Amino acid sequence: MTSNPSRRLINDIEALLATSARLFASEGSVREVALLANAEYSINLCEEQYGQNTYHLYLQVPDWLYSQISDDIEGCENLILEKARILLKPYPDDYLASLSISPILSAGEEWRQKANNWVTGKGVNNQGRVRSDNIPSITVDGLFFRSQNEVLFYKALKLLGVPFAPLPVFIRGGEKYKRIEPDFVIVKNGVLLVVEVDGDTVHNETPAEAHDRTTMLAHEGVHIERIRASECQTQEQANACAKRMLQVIEKIKSSR
CATH class of the missing domain: 3.40.1350.10 (Trna Endonuclease; Chain: A, domain 1)
Known part of the structure; x- marks a missing residue:
């Protein structure tokens, strides 16, 4: 089977996250499933050289969820990145170099009053x-x-x-x-x-x-x-x- 050069990672991020979530669920990894299911995402092209596209994936999660994994952010990032890379074999021209998790930026209604x-x-x-x-x-x-x-x-x-x-x-x-x-x-x-x-x-x-x-x-x-x-x-x-x-x-x- 030959690879399809027209396939681009940037077009399949939703499917990548969904498949990763299913794989984590089959392993009983509740933390990672919760992160993927609640994340908003964006992906940036960091470098394009010799036909190789290098990306960084950003996952933003609700602050209530972020606070619960704040003691092991790097561990969560590494596990999800490792899983995502396994799924990138059909994308020989794309490489996911890094992944970061951060809170979703949201003011919300009456946030100042709630903070007080x-x-x-x-x-x-x-x-x-x-x-x-x-x-x-x-x-x-x-x-x-x-x-x-x-x-x-x-x-x-x-x-x-x-x-x-x-x-x-x-x-x-x-x-x-x-x-x-x-x-x-x-x-x-x-x-x-x-x-x-x-x-x-x-x-x-x-x-x-x-x-x-x-x-x-x-x-x-x-x-x-x-x-x-x-x-x-x-x-x-x-x-x-x-x-x-x-x-x-x-x-x-x-x-x-």
């Missing part, structure tokens, strides 16, 4: 920002979630009127510093219950890894329940799961 609100502590949200290797890319009611299963469970808890927190951040200081982000924390009748949603496409932990992540809470007497994502595939199923969690709390309360 942040300074005074209004609307501050530290939810869902700990694990940059598994960033939550779904937003509902201004809150972050990693999967539709979590969203359905969230809606189920809202219907029950119980106090709860989705993806809260817990910190243990001292020499054994640790930060964790349980899926849900429910508080009722003096009982603190952590609920982990396991088994969907974005939770790739082994049972041992999941246990280790929540150990610091378990050692403090927090009760931990795990539900399967397959139990929250519909709103009806999620409602039943949420009610079951409240029954677990009642059992814990009565056993004290």
Whole structure:
């Protein structure tokens, strides 16, 4: 098969990003899929010499997403660039030399007022920002979630009127510093219950890894329940799961 010299990378960037996203998804790389799915792009021709076109690709992502990968921007850029280069074999005259990720420039409405609100502590949200290797890319009611299963469970808890927190951040200081982000924390009748949603496409932990992540809470007497994502595939199923969690709390309360 001979290459088609009329094919140019600059005409196929959307397809390149889409194919890269599918490949990352097949590997379970949620962070890179989220970046590609939410990015605006532009590509610049840096050099044209001896029939070889050298490009730089710019990806701009929403600031909420950029802030969650800010500790490993270079790692994200290198992974996406490496994947993109694999897909460039049908473009022998084009070379992707570099790739950069930056926030989308956007003023937004009333941005000055919102900035001042942040300074005074209004609307501050530290939810869902700990694990940059598994960033939550779904937003509902201004809150972050990693999967539709979590969203359905969230809606189920809202219907029950119980106090709860989705993806809260817990910190243990001292020499054994640790930060964790349980899926849900429910508080009722003096009982603190952590609920982990396991088994969907974005939770790739082994049972041992999941246990280790929540150990610091378990050692403090927090009760931990795990539900399967397959139990929250519909709103009806999620409602039943949420009610079951409240029954677990009642059992814990009565056993004290």
